[in-house]
Amino acid sequence: MPRLNLRQLLIFTAVADAGSTVAAADRVSLSQSATSAALKELEQLLGSPLFDRVGRRLRLNETGRALLPQARALLDGATAIEREFDAEAAGVGSGGPARLRVGASTTIGNYLLPTLIARYRLSSPATQLDVRIGNTSEVSALVGRFEVDVGLIEGPCRESGVLAEAWMQDPLVILCAAHHPLLRGRKKRVASIDDLRRETWLLREPGSGTREIVEQTLIPMLHPLREGTQFGSTEAIKRAAAEGLGLTCLSFYAAEDQIALGRLVPLRTRLPRLTRQLYLIHHEAKVLTPNLTRFIQHCRSAGKAQRAPSQR
Numbered sequence: 469m470p471r472l473n474l475r476q477l478l479i480f481t482a483v484a485d486a487g488s489t490v491a492a493a494d495r496v497s498l499s500q501s502a503t504s505a506a507l508k509e510l511e512q513l514l515g516s517p518l519f520d521r522v523g524r525r526l527r528l529n530e531t532g533r534a535l536l537p538q539a540r541a542l543l544d545g546a547t548a549i550e551r552e553f554d555a556e557a558a559g560v561g562s563g564g565p566a567r568l569r570v571g572a573s574t575t576i577g578n579y580l581l582p583t584l585i586a587r588y589r590l591s592s593p594a595t596q597l598d599v600r601i602g603n604t605s606e607v608s609a610l611v612g613r614f615e616v617d618v619g620l621i622e623g624p625c626r627e628s629g630v631l632a633e634a635w636m637q638d639p640l641v642i643l644c645a646a647h648h649p650l651l652r653g654r655k656k657r658v659a660s661i662d663d664l665r666r667e668t669w670l671l672r673e674p675g676s677g678t679r680e681i682v683e684q685t686l687i688p689m690l691h692p693l694r695e696g697t698q699f700g701s702t703e704a705i706k707r708a709a710a711e712g713l714g715l716t717c718l719s720f721y722a723a724e725d726q727i728a729l730g731r732l733v734p735l736r737t738r739l740p741r742l743t744r745q746l747y748l749i750h751h752e753a754k755v756l757t758p759n760l761t762r763f764i765q766h767c768r769s770a771g772k773a774q775r776a777p778s779q780r
Contacts, residue, residue: 470509470512470513471513472510472513474542474543474546475506476506476507476509476510476513477510477539477542477543478496478543479492479496479498479503479506479507479510480507480510480518480532480535480536480539481536481539481540481543482495482496482503483503483507483519483526484519484528484532484536485613487525487526487527488524488525488526489503489504489507489526514531514535516531517529517531517532518531518532518535519532537612537628537629537753538753540613540614540753541614541751541753541754543614544614544751544753544754544755545755548755548757551567551757567595567596567597567598568595568596568597568598568617568618568759568760568763569597569598569600569615569616569617569618570585570597570598570599570600570616570617570618570619570620570763571599571600571601571602571607571610571611571615571616571618571619571620571621572599572600572601572607572619572620572621573601573602573603573604573606573607573619573620573621573622573623573676573677574601574602574603574622574672574676574677574678574701574702575622575638575677575678575702575718575719575721575722576620576621576622576746577599577601577620578601578702578703578722579719579721579722579724580620580721581599581620584766584767584770585597585599587766587770588763588766591762591766592759592762592763595759595763597763600615600616603672603673603675603676603677604621604622604623604625604675604676604677604680605626605675606675607619607620607621607749608621608625608626608627608630608749609627611625611627611630611749611750611751612627612628612629612630612751614751614754617750617754617760618748618749618750618754618760618763618764618767619748619749619750620635620746620747620748620749620767621677621746621747621749622638622676622677622678622680622681622719622744622746622747623676623677623680623681623744623747624680624747625747625749627749629751629752629753630749630750630751630752631749631750631751631752632747632748632749633747633748633749634745634746634747635745635746635747635748635767635768635771636746636770636771636774637743637744637745637746637774638719638720638721638743638744638745638746639719639720639721639741639742639743640681640717640718640719640720640742640743640744641717641718641719641720641723641727641734641735641742642659642664642715642716642717642734642735642737642739642742643706643709643715643716643717643718643723643727643732643733643734643735644709644712644715644732644733644735645709645710645711645712645731645732645733646710646730646731646732646733647712648712648715648733648735650663650667650735651733651735657736658736658737658738659735659736659737659738660737660738661689661690661738661739664690664715664737664739665690665692665693665694666694667694667714667715668694668695668696668713668714668715669682669686669693669694669695669696669714669715669716669717670696670697670698670699670705670708670709670713670714670715670716671695671696671698671699671705671716672698672699672700672702672705673698673699673700677744678702678717678718678719681717681742681744682717685742686717686739686742689739696713696714697713697714702718702719702722705718706718706722706723706726706732709732710726710731710732715735717742719744720734746771748764748767748768748771750764
């Protein structure tokens with residue numbers, strides 16, 4: 469009797485991601501006919517089709533959607549075994565894989581993760597870390613698809629099957645250019661709610677953790693919020709704000725360099741203190757190898773040791 473095998477599951481997930489056997493064949497380095505045959509074999513073995521055929525596209529049906537997370541978990545477990553034994557063969561030791569894949573949303577990836585990794589490498593110098601940076605929803609999806617081992621994000625995770633735990637607090641600041649009219653001749657002035665409503669605001673793209681916190685905290689208090697240019701990166705927003713194109717709300721960690729240079733100024737306002745919760749995420753079915761467990765514990769320790777920055 470035929471048995472389920474990892475090759476079939478690999479092809480199934482490739483078809484699910486690519487939407488066709490032609491595109492999936494390129495991903496798994498097989499011919500289109502071999503890919504189609506393996507998928508048909510899997511469907512016969514399970515006694516049920518896994519996709520709806522819509523023209524040339526294949527879309528997961530209810531059975532396929534139920535199978536997909538289980539298939540990803542099994543493939544991820546097999547990959548973890550391979551990495552562990554590759555590490556032992558290379559003389560790294562039996563402490564788990566020598567390479568970890570970390571996903572981080574933009575602010576964390578650019579401003580917090582480099583220091584976090586540098587300190588981790590002091591205790592685990594043999595570990596190599598591959599980092600993928602995206603917005604919160606993108607990193608959550610990477611964790612959900614087992615494409616990274618662990619994620620650090622700036623907003624709530626809504627990905628099915630992904631576990632999220634509170635990690636650390638991120639202080640937020642309202643920023644303007646050093647030459648902004650709100651500061652002219654009276655830097656100690658506290659901006660009123662009406663002042664803020666009259667200004668143009670520079671925002672991140674939808675899906676960004678920074679954008680989400682603005683929508684949750686600022687928009688209800690400043691409605692209607694005058695939205696200016698939308699940017700896909702924090703660096704672009706910082707430069708635009710420094711040029712006087714509008715106000716913005718960013719992580720203090722992200723803006724600290726420009727604040728120190730005097731190009732951006734934290735604006736004193738009558739708003740309540742703004743912070744957001746950062747999260748550590750991993751898939752509920754993820755195999756927590758010893759090396760991955762050590763890295764997660766390192767992140768937790770860094771979060772507990774967090775000290776609020778001094779905002780000059």
